[in-house]
Amino acid sequence: MPTKDIVARTGNEAMAEAMRQINPDVVAAYPITPATEIVQMFSNFVADGLVDTEFVTVESEHSAMSACVGASAAGARVMTGTSSQGLSLMAEILYIAAGLRCPIILAEVNRALSSPINIHCDHSDTMSVRDTGWIQIFSENSQEAYDNMIQAVRIGEHMDVRLPVMVTTDGFIISHGMEAVQLLPDQTIREFIGPYKAAYSLLDLDKPLTVGALDFTDYFFEHRRQTAEAVMNSRKVILDVGREFGEKFGRSYGYFEGYKLEDAEIALVALGSTAGTIKVVVDDLRNKGLKCGLLKLRVFRPFPARELADALGNLKAVAVLDRSDSLSTAGGQVFTELRSALFDLPARPAMVNYIYGLGGRDITPQQLAGVYQELQRISEGGQIQNLVQYLGVRE
Amino acid sequence: MTEPSWRELPEAGLITEKGNARKYETGDWRNKRPVHDPEKCINCLFCWIYCPDSAIIVKDGKVQGIDYAHCKGCGICARECPDKVKAIKMVDESEQED
Amino acid sequence: MASLKKLAAKEDLLTGGHRACAGCAAPIIVRQILLAAENPVVVGCATGCLEVTTTLFPYTAWKVPFIHNAFENSAATISGVEAAYTSLKKQGKYDKDVRFIAFGGDGGTYDIGLQSLSGAMERGHRMLYVCYDNNAYMNTGIQRSSATPMGAHTSTSPAGKKIPGKKQYRKDLTAIMVAHNIPYAAQTSVSHWNDLSTKVQKALAVDGPSFINVISPCRLGWGFNPEDTIQIARDAVDSCFWPLYEVENGVYKLTYKPKEKKPIIDWLKKQARFRHLFKPGNEELLAGIQENIDAEWEKLMKKCG
Numbered sequence: 001m002p003t004k005d006i007v008a009r010t011g012n013e014a015m016a017e018a019m020r021q022i023n024p025d026v027v028a029a030y031p032i033t034p035a036t037e038i039v040q041m042f043s044n045f046v047a048d049g050l051v052d053t054e055f056v057t058v059e060s061e062h063s064a065m066s067a068c069v070g071a072s073a074a075g076a077r078v079m080t081g082t083s084s085q086g087l088s089l090m091a092e093i094l095y096i097a098a099g100l101r102c103p104i105i106l107a108e109v110n111r112a113l114s115s116p117i118n119i120h121c122d123h124s125d126t127m128s129v130r131d132t133g134w135i136q137i138f139s140e141n142s143q144e145a146y147d148n149m150i151q152a153v154r155i156g157e158h159m160d161v162r163l164p165v166m167v168t169t170d171g172f173i174i175s176h177g178m179e180a181v182q183l184l185p186d187q188t189i190r191e192f193i194g195p196y197k198a199a200y201s202l203l204d205l206d207k208p209l210t211v212g213a214l215d216f217t218d219y220f221f222e223h224r225r226q227t228a229e230a231v232m233n234s235r236k237v238i239l240d241v242g243r244e245f246g247e248k249f250g251r252s253y254g255y256f257e258g259y260k261l262e263d264a265e266i267a268l269v270a271l272g273s274t275a276g277t278i279k280v281v282v283d284d285l286r287n288k289g290l291k292c293g294l295l296k297l298r299v300f301r302p303f304p305a306r307e308l309a310d311a312l313g314n315l316k317a318v319a320v321l322d323r324s325d326s327l328s329t330a331g332g333q334v335f336t337e338l339r340s341a342l343f344d345l346p347a348r349p350a351m352v353n354y355i356y357g358l359g360g361r362d363i364t365p366q367q368l369a370g371v372y373q374e375l376q377r378i379s380e381g382g383q384i385q386n387l388v389q390y391l392g393v394r395e
Numbered sequence: 396m397t398e399p400s401w402r403e404l405p406e407a408g409l410i411t412e413k414g415n416a417r418k419y420e421t422g423d424w425r426n427k428r429p430v431h432d433p434e435k436c437i438n439c440l441f442c443w444i445y446c447p448d449s450a451i452i453v454k455d456g457k458v459q460g461i462d463y464a465h466c467k468g469c470g471i472c473a474r475e476c477p478d479k480v481k482a483i484k485m486v487d488e489s490e491q492e493d
Numbered sequence: 494m495a496s497l498k499k500l501a502a503k504e505d506l507l508t509g510g511h512r513a514c515a516g517c518a519a520p521i522i523v524r525q526i527l528l529a530a531e532n533p534v535v536v537g538c539a540t541g542c543l544e545v546t547t548t549l550f551p552y553t554a555w556k557v558p559f560i561h562n563a564f565e566n567s568a569a570t571i572s573g574v575e576a577a578y579t580s581l582k583k584q585g586k587y588d589k590d591v592r593f594i595a596f597g598g599d600g601g602t603y604d605i606g607l608q609s610l611s612g613a614m615e616r617g618h619r620m621l622y623v624c625y626d627n628n629a630y631m632n633t634g635i636q637r638s639s640a641t642p643m644g645a646h647t648s649t650s651p652a653g654k655k656i657p658g659k660k661q662y663r664k665d666l667t668a669i670m671v672a673h674n675i676p677y678a679a680q681t682s683v684s685h686w687n688d689l690s691t692k693v694q695k696a697l698a699v700d701g702p703s704f705i706n707v708i709s710p711c712r713l714g715w716g717f718n719p720e721d722t723i724q725i726a727r728d729a730v731d732s733c734f735w736p737l738y739e740v741e742n743g744v745y746k747l748t749y750k751p752k753e754k755k756p757i758i759d760w761l762k763k764q765a766r767f768r769h770l771f772k773p774g775n776e777e778l779l780a781g782i783q784e785n786i787d788a789e790w791e792k793l794m795k796k797c798g
Contacts, residue, residue, distance in 0.1 A: 025577060025580040025581060025584070026573065026576045026577050026580055028573055028576065052580065052583065052584050053580065054576040054577070054579050054580035054583070056572060056573065056576045056616065057616065058569065058572075058612055058616075059608060059609075059611065059612030059615070060608060060609075060612070062565070062566065062569070062609070063566060063569035063572075063608070063609050063612055063613075066562055066563070066566035066569035066570045066573065066609065067569050067570065067572050067573030067576065068573060069562055069570060069573065070537065070560060070562065070569070070570035070571060070572065070573025070574040070575075070576075070577070071573035071574060071576050071577035071580075072573075072577075073560055073574065074535075074573070074574040074577035074578060074581075075577065075581070076576075076577035076580060076581060078573075078577075092563060093562065093563060093566070096562055096563060099407070099408065100407050100408065101406055101407040162406075162407075199406070199407075200407065200409060202535050202558040202559075202560055202574055203535065203558070203574075203577070203578060203581070203587060203589070203591065204558070205533050205558070205589060205591070207411065207413075208413040208555065208556060208557050208558045208559070209409050209410065209411060209413075209558055209559070210409065210410035210413075210548050210553035210555055210558075210559045210560075211407070211408075211409060211558075211559065211560040211561065212408065212548070212560055212561035212562055213408055213409075213410050213548040213549065213550040213551075213553060213561065214544070214545045214548055214549050214550060214561075215408065215550045216549070216550075218398060219398070219404075219550050219551070221401075222399070222400065222401035222404055223401070223404065223408045225401040226401050226404065226406050226407075229401075230406075408550065410548065410550060410551060410552070410553040412553075413553065413555065413556045413557075414506075414508040414553065414554060414555065414556040415551070415552055415553060416508050416509070416510035416511050416547070416552040416553055416554035417508045417509065417510045418510065418552065419510040419552050420510065421509065421510055421511075421512070424515060425515075439497070440497035440498065440501055441497075443497070443501055444497055444500070444501075444521075444524075444525065444686045445521055445683075445686075445722075445723050446521070446524075447513060447515070447516060447517050447518070447519075447520040447521050447524075447722075448509040448510075448511070448513075448520065449505045449507060449508055449509045449520075449524060450509050453501045456498040456501060456502070462509060464509075465508075465509030465510055466509075467515035467516075468515060469515035469516035469719040469720060469722070470516070470718070470719060470720030471516055471521075471719070471720050471722055471723055473720065474720040474721065474723070474724065475723055485720075
C-alpha cells in the first residue's frame with residue numbers, strides 16, 4: 001500500500017471527508033455527542049463552498065430524518081449522521097425511510113442509550129433499530145469508516161436494493177481516535193459512486209406520485225414483503241461492491257473478516273473496534289500454541305446467517321461478544337441471532353455469550369485472553385457454567 | 396377480483412396513477428341527492444366551489460350537472476345556492492330511478 | 494383577485510372518490526387552495542383525516558405529487574423536499590418552478606407537529622404551511638387538541654357531571670407563527686373562498702416561509718348537519734371566534750370585518766359539542782367564553798390599527 005496518501009484522521013474526520021467527496025444534494029442533521037463533529041466539519045465544507053449540498057440545520061433528529069425522507073423522495077442524494085438518543089428520536093422515521101425505499105446514508109457513531117445518560121461507546125443504539133429495514137455496517141477503524149461510507153452509497157442506491165444504510169463507528173474510541181487512513185482522490189470517489197439515479201421523484205410533475213399512502217389489511221403485507229425482498233437483494237450487492245472496492249483500491253470487504261480463523265478451534269465473534277484489540281490477543285495466544293481466531297462481523301443487517309454458519313460450524317467453541325444488553329435475560333442480540341444461525345448444523349461449536357463494554361467500559365487484552373482460556377477449557381470438554389456472562393462489570 | 400401479488404405492485408407503496416380515486420364510487424353513500432334546475436341557475440358557481448367531492452360539473456362557466464357517481468348527498472350545494480335562486484333541491488334517493 | 498369563473502376553468506386537482514365524510518370541510522379547503530395556486534405544487538400532509546381519506550391504497554384523490562411521512566413531521570418533510578429542489582436547481586439538475594405546501598390538521602400542527610413547524614418556519618424554507626383546524630384530533634375519534642375551544646365536548650374532554658368539557662381556552666397558533674417573524678401569516682375560512690384564494694396566492698408569492706390557518710368545521714365532531722358546514726364557518730367568522738386577518742412582514746391587517754358582531758351563544762347553540770353549556774349552572778362559563786372572544790377581538794383590532 002503506497003504510504004504517500006496516508007494521513008492522520010479520526011473516525012469522524014474520515015467520515016466527514018467521505019461525505020465531502022460524495023457531495024450529497026442534501027444533508028439534514030442535528031448535533032449529538034460523539035457524532036457532532038461530523039456535522040460541524042460538514043458545515044465548514046458548506047460554508048467554504050466545497051460542496052453543492054443544501055445543508056438543513058434541523059431542530060431535532062426526528063426532523064432530520066423526516067427532512068431526509070422528503071429530500072430523498074424528491075430525488076436527491078441524501079446523508080446525515082447521529083448517535084444514541086438522536087437515533088432513538090428518529091427511530092419512528094427510520095422504518096418509514098426503509099419502507100419508502102429512500103437510499104439515505106447515515107453516519108452512526110455508536111453510543112449507549114440512556115438511562116443512565118452516557119456519552120460513550122456501546123452498541124445499544126444501533127442494535128435498537130435493527131428491525132427497521134436499514135442496512136447496518138460496523139467499522140473496526142477509521143479506514144473502514146471511510147471505505148464503508150463510500151461503499152454504502154453504491155449499496156443503498158443499487159436498483160435492486162434502494163434501502164437506507166447506516167455505517168457505524170465506535171463512539172470516542174474510533175470517532176475521536178486518530179489513526180492512519182488512506183484517502184482516495186475526489187475524482188476517484190465520484191467515478192466509483194457515479195451520479196444518483198432516483199427510482200422516483202416528487203418533483204416529476206409529468207407523473208405525479210402519491211408517496212406514503214395508507215394501507216389496510218389487504219395491501220400492507222405485500223408492501224412489507226417487497227421491502228424484505230430488497231434486503232435479501234442487498235446480500236449480493238454488498239459482496240459485489242466490496243469485491244469491486246478491493247479490485248480498485250486494494251481493500252476488499254465482505255460480510256465479515258476472519259482473522260486466523262481457518263484452522264482455529266476456538267474463536268471470538270465481535271463487532272467494531274474491539275476486533276482490533278482481539279487481533280493482538282490472538283497473535284499473542286497463537287504464539288503460545290492456542291489455535292484461536294476471531295470473526296469480526298461487519299454486516300449485521302442483513303444478517304449473513306448461512307455464511308456465518310459455514311465459517312464457524314467446524315469450531316469447537318465460540319464466544320460471542322455483545323456490546324449491548326438486550327435485557328432478554330437470554331443473551332445479547334448478536335449471540336441470539338448467531339446461535340440461531342448455527343442451530344441446524346449437524347455438528348456445531350459450543351457457544352457462550354459475554355456482554356461487555358457498556359457505556360464505554362474498556363475491554364482489556366487480559367480480559368479477552370481470559371475468554372479464550374475459558375473457551376479452551378470448554379473445547380476440552382469443560383462444562384459451561386453460565387451461558388451468558390457480563391465481562392468487565394464490578395460484581 | 397384478485398388483488399395483485401407483491402411482485403406486481405409498484406414498490407415503496409407508491410400510487411402511480413394520479414387521481415385514480417375517481418374509480419372509487421362514493422355515490423352509494425347518499426340517502427338524498429341534489430337535483431339541479433338549469434332554468435333557475437344563475438351560474439354563480441358557489442355550489443361548485445363548496446363541494447367537498449368535486450361533484451359539481453362545470454363547463455364554460457356553466458353548471459352542467461352533478462357527478463352522481465361521487466356525490467355523497469351532503470347537501471352543501473343546495474344550502475349554499477343563494478336564497479333567491481334555489482336551483483338545487485335535495486330529493487330522497489329512494490324516489491330516484493337508477 | 495380570483496373569480497369563480499376563472500377558477501372553474503382550471504383543472505380540479507383533488508378528485509372525487511375520496512373517503513372524507515359527507516360535508517367535510519377539509520377537501521373543500523384543499524380544492525380551493527389547489528385552484529388558487531398558479532404554479533405547479535408538491536404537497537405534503539400529516540397523518541389525519543385529510544391524509545387517510547384521500548390516499549387509501551390503491552386510490553389517490555391527488556393529481557399533484559403528494560407525500561405523507563408521519564403525524565408530526567409534515568413541515569419537516571416538506572422542508573426536505575424544498576431543500577432537494579433548491580439543491581437540484583442550484584446544480585442545474587432541475588429547471589421547473591415549483592411551490593411547496595404542507596398540510597396538517599390542528600392535531601398535527603398545534604400539538605405534536607408544533608416543533609417541526611417551528612423549525613421549518615425558522616429556517617426560512619420557501620414553503621406554505623396550511624393548518625386545517627377542525628378543533629380536535631378528529632381522525633382518531635374526536636379527542637381534544639390545544640385548538641379545541643373552551644367548554645367543547647370531546648372524547649378526552651367530555652362534558653361530564655363534574656367537568657363541563659374542555660377546561661382551557663384555545664392556543665393562538667397564528668400568533669405563534671407571527672412571532673416567528675415569517676414574511677406572511679394569515680387566518681382564513683373555508684366559507685370565504687375569495688379571502689382564502691387571495692391569501693394563498695400572496696403566501697405562495699413570498700420568497701420564504703408562510704403560514705395559513707383555515708377553520709375547517711367537522712360535522713361529526715362539532716355536531717351539526719353536513720349541509721351546514723359552510724354556514725357554520727361563516728358564523729364562526731361573524732361571531733369573531735375566527736377573525737380573518739393577515740400579517741405581512743409584521744404588519745397586521747383585518748381582511749374581513751363583520752357588519753354586525755354576532756353573539757357567540759348563537760354559534761355555540763348550533764353545535765352538539767356545546768349543548769351541555771346551555772344547561773342551568775353554566776351561565777358563567779358562557780359569559781366567560783363571550784368575554785374571551787371580545788378580549789381577543791379587541792387585541793386584534795389594536796394590532797390591525
